[in-house]
Amino acid sequence: MELFFRLFSVIFIGICFCWLLRNLLFRTGLIFLVKKWWGNLEDCFHVYQSFRIPEFNETSQQNHLYRKVSAYLTSLSSLEDSDFTNLITGNKPNDIILRLDSNQTVQDNFLGAKVFWTNEQNGSRNFVLKIRKADKRRILRPYLQHIHTLTADEIEQRKGDLKLFMNSKPNNQSDTRWKSIQFKHPSTFDSIAMETDLKERVKSDLESFLKSKQYYHRLGRVWKRSYLLYGPSGTGKSSFVAAMANFLSYDVYDIDLFKVSDDSDLKSLLLQTTSKSIIVVEDLDRFLIEKSSALSLSALLNFMDGILTSCCAEERVMVFTVNCKEQVEPAILRPGRIDVHIHFPLCDFSAFKNLAINYLGVKDHKLFPQVEEIFQNGASLSPAEIGELMIANRNSPSRAIKSVISALQTDGDRRRVANIGRRLSDCGSRKSVAESVESGGVFCNENTQTGKEFKKLYGFLRMKSNKISQSFDSSPLHKES
Numbered sequence: 001m002e003l004f005f006r007l008f009s010v011i012f013i014g015i016c017f018c019w020l021l022r023n024l025l026f027r028t029g030l031i032f033l034v035k036k037w038w039g040n041l042e043d044c045f046h047v048y049q050s051f052r053i054p055e056f057n058e059t060s061q062q063n064h065l066y067r068k069v070s071a072y073l074t075s076l077s078s079l080e081d082s083d084f085t086n087l088i089t090g091n092k093p094n095d096i097i098l099r100l101d102s103n104q105t106v107q108d109n110f111l112g113a114k115v116f117w118t119n120e121q122n123g124s125r126n127f128v129l130k131i132r133k134a135d136k137r138r139i140l141r142p143y144l145q146h147i148h149t150l151t152a153d154e155i156e157q158r159k160g161d162l163k164l165f166m167n168s169k170p171n172n173q174s175d176t177r178w179k180s181i182q183f184k185h186p187s188t189f190d191s192i193a194m195e196t197d198l199k200e201r202v203k204s205d206l207e208s209f210l211k212s213k214q215y216y217h218r219l220g221r222v223w224k225r226s227y228l229l230y231g232p233s234g235t236g237k238s239s240f241v242a243a244m245a246n247f248l249s250y251d252v253y254d255i256d257l258f259k260v261s262d263d264s265d266l267k268s269l270l271l272q273t274t275s276k277s278i279i280v281v282e283d284l285d286r287f288l289i290e291k292s293s294a295l296s297l298s299a300l301l302n303f304m305d306g307i308l309t310s311c312c313a314e315e316r317v318m319v320f321t322v323n324c325k326e327q328v329e330p331a332i333l334r335p336g337r338i339d340v341h342i343h344f345p346l347c348d349f350s351a352f353k354n355l356a357i358n359y360l361g362v363k364d365h366k367l368f369p370q371v372e373e374i375f376q377n378g379a380s381l382s383p384a385e386i387g388e389l390m391i392a393n394r395n396s397p398s399r400a401i402k403s404v405i406s407a408l409q410t411d412g413d414r415r416r417v418a419n420i421g422r423r424l425s426d427c428g429s430r431k432s433v434a435e436s437v438e439s440g441g442v443f444c445n446e447n448t449q450t451g452k453e454f455k456k457l458y459g460f461l462r463m464k465s466n467k468i469s470q471s472f473d474s475s476p477l478h479k480e481s
Contacts, residue, residue, distance in 0.1 A: 183251065236384070263298075267308055277316055283321060285324050370405060
């Protein structure tokens with residue numbers, strides 16, 4: 001009986017000890033330390049081989065395997081067990097994605113073997129795969145094929161998720177020169193203010209480009225297309241680029257030439273772009289005039305149509321925007337470097353009607369004939385200016401159209417003043433405009449009404465400036481290039 005009691009006591013104490021140990025391990029988190037120590041002890045009896053997957057290859061081009069591994073690691077459930085994990089929002093508001101932090105390790109299992117991934121970031125970004133040598137021949141190739149198969153479907157689903165890349169100044173601590181954000185510009189070919197015929201021709205040209213890979217190769221040419229968009233600021237060039245990206249489902253690389261340090265730096269930027277992308281250089285004429293960097297014209301020409309471009313610009317669209325086409329070097333505009341020239345003029349009545357439909361939901365209005373007459377008299381504004389006036393008065397289409405009419409009349413009056421000034425200059429008048437208005441004399445033996453007309457117009461503009469400025473002040477003009 002005493003022996004039975006002692007045995008029962010030992011069993012009871014053992015059960016209590018196990019229960020206390022279990023609670024101590026799981027409730028305090030010591031179980032994770034025990035697992036980690038056990039794993040380190042186990043590793044002492046195995047030999048591992050590591051494989052580094054860099055973000056860029058030896059030629060500074062993007063390594064597509066790095067992108068696939070990054071997508072694969074975000075799907076691992078074991079990512080939650082990493083010591084440090086980043087939480088970010090996905091493409092949908094309710095999506096939360098886990099990403100492995102720098103220099104952290106996550107474990108994966110494949111065909112009964114353990115593999116380890118480390119996000120290595122020491123100046124450059126790499127993923128390091130660690131596999132036991134005993135398992136390498138058996139699982140390495142099937143494992144990589146497994147990653148490729150899983151991520152191919154996910155990348156296919158993400159084709160609609162476009163990105164906007166922007167170049168940064170050279171940094172010795174990082175190999176990549178591009179920073180990216182989600183490209184969510186709402187502009188489409190249906191929403192931009194452009195002649196329907198021209199819009200359809202552009203869409204047809206882009207569709208033809210997408211299907212012409214074999215044709216370009218048969219001609220011995222690189223499969224790319226180059227566009228020049230020229231016209232005043234605010235005429236919709238940037239929105240047109242966004243519409244092209246959405247139409248093609250291409251990423252956008254926006255190159256700021258003022259951040260390019262030298263000729264070789266521009267080549268590096270081109271090397272790090274990917275296929276199915278639009279490479280945009282905005283305000284090229286301003287760069288050529290100011291020329292504040294060490295970038296040479298020769299490097300710019302080779303960037304547009306050189307040996308390097310022929311090797312790494314496949315399946316890309318290049319777009320250059322300028323305000324004044326005449327200020328651009330003729331060598332830049334030659335065929336081969338620029339394939340298509342598209343002019344973006346100031347708004348005419350046809351473009352105004354498209355804006356009224358998009359901004360106000362109005363297809364016709366009793367004030368349209370008055371607007372058309374003002375346009376026919378030579379007055380005009382940029383689509384950005386008219387669009388801002390319509391946004392500011394969107395709750396009242398009549399008020400919006402009236403504000404546009406007032407702005408157009410002011411523009412027409414200014415043009416008349418400019419024309420009179422040019423006539424004075426052509427006649428060689430030595431009197432200032434103010435003196436001429438005060439004297440009310442005859443200008444260069446022309447019609448005696450010219451002086452009176454200018455004096456009347458000068459007073460009209462002064463009286464009207466306060467009234468018109470109110471509509472502009474309440475909605476400041478936002479001009480897009």
